[in-house]
Amino acid sequence: MSSSSSNRRPYALRRSQRSMNLNQETFFPPSSTSTNASPFYSPQSPSAASSSSTARPSLHSSPFSHPSQNTSTMKRSYLPPSTVSPFAQTAVPSVSDSSTTLASTSTSSPFSLSSPYKFSGSAPKRTYFSSSLAKGASSPPPPSLLSSPANLSPSSPPFLSPYRTPYTPAQKLRKKDPFSSIKHPSNMSASSRPSSFSPFATSSPQFVSTSTPGATAAAPPPPRFPSHSQHLPSSSSSSSFFFPSSHAFTSPQKSPHRFSFRPASSSATHSPPVSLPTPKRPTPRSSSFLFGNSNPAPTPFSSLKHNDSPNFHNQSRDSSSHTDSNSSFNSTSTLFPNATLPIPNPSHNLFTTPFQQVKPSSQAFLSTGLLSKQSRPRKTFNLSTPLPPSTPSKPSSIFRPNINSADSPPSPSTPSNSNSASFFLQGQSTPTHQSSFSSAKLGKSSMDFLRFEPPSSTVKQPPDSQLIDPSTPTRNPFDFENSSMCLDDIHSSAQHRNNCEILAEMEEESAILGNPSIANSNLSFPSALTSKSPESPADDLHNRFRNITLLGRGEFSEVFQVEDPLERSLKYAVKKLKVKYSGPKERNRLLHEVSVQRALKGHDHIVELIDSWEFNGYLFMQVELCENGSLDRFLEEQGQLSRLDEFRVWKILVELALGLQYIHHKNFVHLDLKPANVMITFEGTLKIGDFGMASVWPVPRGMEREGDCEYIAPEILSNHMYDKPADIFSLGITVFEAAANIVLPDNGQSWQKLRSGDLSDAPRLSSTEGSSNTSSSRDVPLNSIIGQGGLDRVVQWMLAPEPRNRPTVDQILATPEVSWIELRRKAGAIIYEGLHGSSSAPQSDQMMEDWQVNV
Ligand SMILES: Nc1ncnc2c1ncn2[C@@H]1O[C@H](COP(=O)(O)OP(=O)(O)OP(=O)(O)O)[C@@H](O)[C@H]1O
Numbered sequence: 001m002s003s004s005s006s007n008r009r010p011y012a013l014r015r016s017q018r019s020m021n022l023n024q025e026t027f028f029p030p031s032s033t034s035t036n037a038s039p040f041y042s043p044q045s046p047s048a049a050s051s052s053s054t055a056r057p058s059l060h061s062s063p064f065s066h067p068s069q070n071t072s073t074m075k076r077s078y079l080p081p082s083t084v085s086p087f088a089q090t091a092v093p094s095v096s097d098s099s100t101t102l103a104s105t106s107t108s109s110p111f112s113l114s115s116p117y118k119f120s121g122s123a124p125k126r127t128y129f130s131s132s133l134a135k136g137a138s139s140p141p142p143p144s145l146l147s148s149p150a151n152l153s154p155s156s157p158p159f160l161s162p163y164r165t166p167y168t169p170a171q172k173l174r175k176k177d178p179f180s181s182i183k184h185p186s187n188m189s190a191s192s193r194p195s196s197f198s199p200f201a202t203s204s205p206q207f208v209s210t211s212t213p214g215a216t217a218a219a220p221p222p223p224r225f226p227s228h229s230q231h232l233p234s235s236s237s238s239s240s241f242f243f244p245s246s247h248a249f250t251s252p253q254k255s256p257h258r259f260s261f262r263p264a265s266s267s268a269t270h271s272p273p274v275s276l277p278t279p280k281r282p283t284p285r286s287s288s289f290l291f292g293n294s295n296p297a298p299t300p301f302s303s304l305k306h307n308d309s310p311n312f313h314n315q316s317r318d319s320s321s322h323t324d325s326n327s328s329f330n331s332t333s334t335l336f337p338n339a340t341l342p343i344p345n346p347s348h349n350l351f352t353t354p355f356q357q358v359k360p361s362s363q364a365f366l367s368t369g370l371l372s373k374q375s376r377p378r379k380t381f382n383l384s385t386p387l388p389p390s391t392p393s394k395p396s397s398i399f400r401p402n403i404n405s406a407d408s409p410p411s412p413s414t415p416s417n418s419n420s421a422s423f424f425l426q427g428q429s430t431p432t433h434q435s436s437f438s439s440a441k442l443g444k445s446s447m448d449f450l451r452f453e454p455p456s457s458t459v460k461q462p463p464d465s466q467l468i469d470p471s472t473p474t475r476n477p478f479d480f481e482n483s484s485m486c487l488d489d490i491h492s493s494a495q496h497r498n499n500c501e502i503l504a505e506m507e508e509e510s511a512i513l514g515n516p517s518i519a520n521s522n523l524s525f526p527s528a529l530t531s532k533s534p535e536s537p538a539d540d541l542h543n544r545f546r547n548i549t550l551l552g553r554g555e556f557s558e559v560f561q562v563e564d565p566l567e568r569s570l571k572y573a574v575k576k577l578k579v580k581y582s583g584p585k586e587r588n589r590l591l592h593e594v595s596v597q598r599a600l601k602g603h604d605h606i607v608e609l610i611d612s613w614e615f616n617g618y619l620f621m622q623v624e625l626c627e628n629g630s631l632d633r634f635l636e637e638q639g640q641l642s643r644l645d646e647f648r649v650w651k652i653l654v655e656l657a658l659g660l661q662y663i664h665h666k667n668f669v670h671l672d673l674k675p676a677n678v679m680i681t682f683e684g685t686l687k688i689g690d691f692g693m694a695s696v697w698p699v700p701r702g703m704e705r706e707g708d709c710e711y712i713a714p715e716i717l718s719n720h721m722y723d724k725p726a727d728i729f730s731l732g733i734t735v736f737e738a739a740a741n742i743v744l745p746d747n748g749q750s751w752q753k754l755r756s757g758d759l760s761d762a763p764r765l766s767s768t769e770g771s772s773n774t775s776s777s778r779d780v781p782l783n784s785i786i787g788q789g790g791l792d793r794v795v796q797w798m799l800a801p802e803p804r805n806r807p808t809v810d811q812i813l814a815t816p817e818v819s820w821i822e823l824r825r826k827a828g829a830i831i832y833e834g835l836h837g838s839s840s841a842p843q844s845d846q847m848m849e850d851w852q853v854n855v
């Protein structure tokens with residue numbers, strides 16, 4: 001372990017050196033500041049692209065050179081059909097053929113990340129900046145990709161970002177992690193990953209490119225894109241975005257920019273950079289900026305060693321196993337060509353992987369940059385995972401009848417724990433229906449809590465005769481299978497009404513709805529709870545539906561999967577707001593979401609509203625069920641394995657853009673677009689949901705909305721501008737996250753950089769493998785857009801700091817790349833269709849040829 005650790009360490013060092021080790025940089029002599037003079041994607045001259053050097057390292061580069069990925073791929077290829085990702089098995093014509101051919105042409109891994117790291121790390125920033133700006137100032141504008149580059153507007157220079165922005169304490173941002181911006185993947189573990197058990201574990205086959213290393217450079221967006229200004233009031237001034245360019249990061253010595261790319265873009269326009277109120281300025285320890293600290297401060301994540309190298313380390317190692325890996329994968333993909341997608345059971349934890357134990361090392365906190373999801377400890381989506389002790393959980397008041405003792409921590413070892421049933425039936429005071437749902441976790445954990453962790457000091461001890469021996473098996477009040485005693489107790493109790501309310505609330509809050517084992521067991525609830533006149537929202541839900549299980553919860557709501565009581569094959573999702581509305585004003589606001597979603601019915605990429613109703617101040621929305629959960633789960637799960645192939649990233653962009661186009665054309669703005677609000681259907685297509693922040697467009701004056709800070713557009717924070725370009729920005733960030741496989745920052749430097757048009761913390765988005773320029777395979781379309789840098793260009797366009805410089809959704813969908821993808825996509829966005837999509841779309845080749853001729 002130690003020797004391999006020392007072998008790999010330099011790679012980790014290089015990545016961090018680039019970003020933060022300013023002292024190191026000053027020691028290195030200036031190297032060639034080849035600033036990739038022609039990084040722009042020019043379909044007319046593909047050779048130009050291939051001759052330019054890679055600006056950002058591409059994680060699409062062959063992973064076969066990565067030992068851990070080799071292992072993973074090989075293991076995956078021998079999985080039995082049931083464990084192989086269903087989405088990789090979709091019968092799409094020629095996928096396996098294409099894979100085989102590509103694999104057979106792959107003999108080596110030419111792309112080594114060490115080179116760009118070494119170069120970038122050793123290049124003094126002063127030299128780079130001065131040269132790139134000077135060079136850019138005299139550079140001709142890049143060739144436009146659009147056939148009609150009218151209404152050209154400059155984009156902000158990515159290199160002049162002002163990071164010293166005023167801190168606005170008033171910003172109410174949801175997530176505050178002061179260290180998020182200083183996490184770094186350099187030292188995170190990605191190796192030794194077993195094969196996937198995920199339903200999404202499609203982990204696209206990682207083919208080895210035969211291209212020249214870094215053949216296609218990242219392309220900055222040409223500054224000549226049509227403007228988004230039609231969405232903005234003519235009086236809209238961006239002056240408040242501007243910030244004097246005297247910020248420290250414009251100083252060459254302190255610049256965090258590491259790569260010498262996009263010089264033309266940076267110099268073509270010199271509009272002042274954006275000044276943004278940051279959600280929360282992190283104050284990292286000084287040691288955070290000293291890479292190579294031999295004695296880093298201990299962190300809770302110090303278990304990982306360097307030989308658990310991140311996914312993009314040391315790409316050139318272990319090239320000997322390429323052929324094996326390829327062939328093994330292909331044998332997998334051809335073994336089960338007709339496998340069908342299993343019906344995911346949301347009550348199962350589809351997302352459990354063995355990666356939960358992966359921890360970043362302490363040095364992960366010693367530099368900036370965007371953290372790769374592949375290296376990140378996995379987020380837990382398992383609803384039945386017990387709450388960590390530190391979580392500010394607020395159990396139901398029914399567990400704490402004695403308010404004064406609420407502070408006492410529950411004692412798991414308390415003998416009276418076992419008597420939860422009798423405890424609940426001892427005539428506690430009637431709880432309020434307004435109890436908090438915000439922190440109680442549903443599912444098994446809640447049940448465990450109910451059974452084993454009632455606060456001992458709060459328990460009103462029953463008379464001695466009723467005390468139960470600690471060793472007596474627990475009687476679970478919700479064990480209705482053996483619940484005759486429980487029900488008898490309920491009905492004979494003098495406090496029958498109170499108990500019913502207690503049980504109803506418990507059910508509502510945590511215990512029953514979220515416990516799949518109970519909810520799926522076809523057990524009926526006590527008759528009092530299924531009466532015709534429901535007393536609680538949970539009663540109401542049970543009167544309407546069967547088999548209720550928790551699907552997920554957002555900040556404001558809980559979403560349950562339900563079955564139609566008559567036709568059990570009909571399943572829906574029911575979204576219940578967590579709290580009652582407090583008055584007519586709030587009710588109107590809540591009903592707004594319903595009305596927006598109703599107005600947007602009937603589109604393939606919008607979650608369909610089926611019904612809505614109110615009960616006792618609670619709002620319910622019945623929507624179509626999206627069996628494969630939300631996109632953020634998919635990205636999380638997939639990201640643990642590898643980056644998505646570029647074709648699927650494009651498909652995500654296309655499907656979301658189509659949904660967003662519908663929203664915008666109907667004169668609404670979503671204002672909370674993010675992967676968590678994108679649902680995945682059984683077929684793997686994407687649907688935009690959660691219109692809780694949506695508004696009619698133009699947005700009424702004085703409206704306040706604040707979406708998730710990771711995805712929020714800069715102008716919303718700085719200028720309260722709620723407009724269509726804000727949705728474009730959120731879409732761009734979503735695609736950026738999907739393509740780069742990084743953990744988005746929620747504040748700090750990286751957050752600011754992303755909103756200044758500087759994507760240099762992330763790897764190149766476009767793939768370097770599978771490009772038609774680099775493969776001679778007959779299955780690779782002649783004019784494939786994959787690997788050409790178009791993804792970087794379009795994403796950068798969407799992330800333009802100035803809203804008016806962003807494309808409209810129509811413009812996104814009109815790009816040649818999207819048109820090409822449209823012709824070749826046959827399956828849902830998350831379904832793997834090969835690196836270039838369906839080969840049965842020759843018209844796409846023709847289209848690109850025609851387009852190239854016309855450009
Ligand atoms: N139609 C659906 N099918 C399947 N799962 C769903 C559906 N709608 C929502 N969910 C699940 O419920 C979660 C929360 O839903 P939703 O985003 O609508 O709630 P929210 O409270 O408005 O969230 P937030 O405001 O935090 O974005 C989603 O992330 C998803 O996991």
Ligand SMILES: [Mg+2]
Binds near residue numbers: 554555677690
């Ligand atoms: Mg949501």
